[in-house]
Amino acid sequence: MKAKKFEQQFDENVDLTASLDLSKAKRVLQAQKRVNVDFPTWMIDSLDKEASKIGVTRQSVIKIWLAERLEATASNLPLQRTRAGTAQR
Secondary structure (H helix, E strand, C coil): CCHHHHHHHHHCCCCCHHHCCHHHCCCCCCCCCCCCCCCCHHHHHHHHHHHHHHCCCHHHHHHHHHHHHHHHHHCCCCCEECCCCCEEC
């Protein structure tokens, strides 16, 4: 399919997934790298409580909170905690 036709169908909200080769698709900047971090026991307990409260894994809580902090730092915005423990800017 030519790019012009693809763009036209895209603009018309046509489902184009059949026209794409998703076997070669990659998520940009989403490569994973394993790291080990040592936390004090009290911190692990707190992370587990928060994870249980919001229904996710400890690893997810850590990733979410780190991502929020890095985004806030990158945009020079203060990080404010809400009652649920998620950050708001």
